[in-house]
Amino acid sequence: MNIQIRKYYYGDIPEDNAGGSESKESKVSPATGGGGNWPLWEVFIRSKQGLDHKHVGSLHAADAAMAIENARDVYTRRQEGVSIWVVESKFITASNPEEAGELYEPAADKIYRHPTFYELPDEVGHM
Amino acid sequence: MNSSLIDYIQHLADNALIMAQRNAEWCGHGPVLEQDIAITNISLDLLGQSRNFYQYAAQLINESEKSDEATEDSLAYLRTERAFKNCFLAEQPNGDWAQTVLRQFFFSAYQFLLYKKLQDNTDEQIAAIAAKALKEVTYHLRWSSEWVIRLGDGTEESHQRMLTAIDELWQYTGELFMPAAYELESGFDVSSLKDDWFNKVVAVFEEATLPVPEKCFMQTGGKTGIHTEHLGFILAEMQYLQRTYPNAEW
Incomplete structure (x- = not known):
């Protein structure tokens, strides 16, 4: 049995419905390229000076320079940020959710580790 | 009132508006989601520029005609092809x-030099x-x-x-x-930007491994209202709503 399943990526509209163009040449197919083959990047935005970078989402890009520009266009259009970090998703090592028990639960009954027994002066700001 | 100044401002506005309209055609059809957003962002930037210029042109027109009929919308939506002064490229x-x-590269390299000069107007x-x-x-431009470099120096x-x-x-x-x-009357001699523009194109094309074309016949007419067949279709789509439902708001 030869069943071919063709996955359509964003913007790869089949037939001649692909707009944005009067030319049939403009269709980008997964076989010839397009964002479907681009690696995934995680995006971190610093919303203002003094705050830390926060994870805001992910996007596709061919390389780091394009990832920064895509992040600028996708995530900072409404003045969300003053600084952008991107890292290719494959370089992030994540903890295994199945190990949550041994990793996190032992901390549950050790409240003395919380810095809640003294008062922070207001001037300290973001802690 | 200086009618050449009004023409000049409309020329600047028309260039930005028609480029904005063309780029907006990609909305929902970009090759990838991220670039769809990028090109429509650029479209919106250009639309904003055209609005600023149209508002100023409308103000000058109303002052000279002692009326309040001209608005940014009337200039964008109620003029016909021959009144548009955008370049062919747009x-x-x-x-x-x-x-x-x-x-976009050709146009942005031009607009970059143009605005740099105009900011001291x-x-x-x-x-x-x-x-x-x-x-x-x-x-x-960036x-x-x-x-251009990515595609020129990309795959075959x-x-x-x-x-x-x-x-x-x-x-x-x-x-x-x-x-x-x-x-020439109300702006400046744009031919003075040509060398800088050409040098920028050469630099980018070299990096993109693309040949710089030989000198060839250059089409002209857009600036004085003589357009290619494309502009009529652009206006038909862009102006349809205002012409069919005058003063429609939403």
């Missing part, structure tokens, strides 16, 4: 992605709009340059598509630097 079809990014309003828009255009197919786009668009670049009468 109205050229999107074609494929290569043609769109090349058109004696007309304070023009100077202020140019200074504000220059930041946007700096990014458009974005489009990188795409992307390189070929850039060559086709150059063949298609090069003939419309000369007009940018041939001043119309109103430019």
Whole structure:
């Protein structure tokens, strides 16, 4: 049995419905390229000076320079940020959710580790 | 009132508006989600520039005619082809992605030099709009340059598509630097920008491993209202709503 399943990526509209163009040449197919083959990047935005970078989402890009520009266009259009970090998703090592028990639960009954027994002066700001 | 100044401001506005309209055609159809957003962001930047210029032109028209009939909307939506003074380059079809990014590169490299010069214009309003828009255009130029390099120095197919786009668009670049009468009277001699523009193109094309075209016949007419067949279709789509439902709001 030869069943071919063709996955359509964003913007790869089949037939001649692909707009944005009067030319049939403009269709980008997964076989010839397009964002479907681009690696995934995680995006971190610093919303203002003094705050830390926060994870805001992910996007596709061919390389780091394009990832920064895509992040600028996708995530900072409404003045969300003053600084952008991107890292290719494959370089992030994540903890295994199945190990949550041994990793996190032992901390549950050790409240003395919380810095809640003294008062922070207001001037300290973001802690 | 100085009618050449009004013509000049409308020329600046029309260029930005028609480029905005062309780029907006990609909305929902970009090759990837991220670039769909990028090209429509650029479209919105250009639309904002055109609004600033149209508002100023409308103000001058009303002052000279002692009326309040001209608005940014009437200038954008109720003029016909012959009244539009945008360059040929702006109205050229999107074609494929290569043609769109090349058109943007040619146009942004021109607009970058133009606004840089205009931010010192004696007309304070023009100077202020140019200074504000220059930041946007700096990014458009960076974005489009990188795409030209990426496709030119990419795969065999992307390189070929850039060559086709150059063949298609090069003939419309000369007009940018041939001043119309109103430019000389109320702006400046844009032919003075040509060398800097050409050097920028050469630098980017070299990095993109693309050949710089030989001198060829350059099409002209857009600045004085003589357009290619494309502009009528653009206006038909863009102006449809206002003409069918006058003063519609939403």
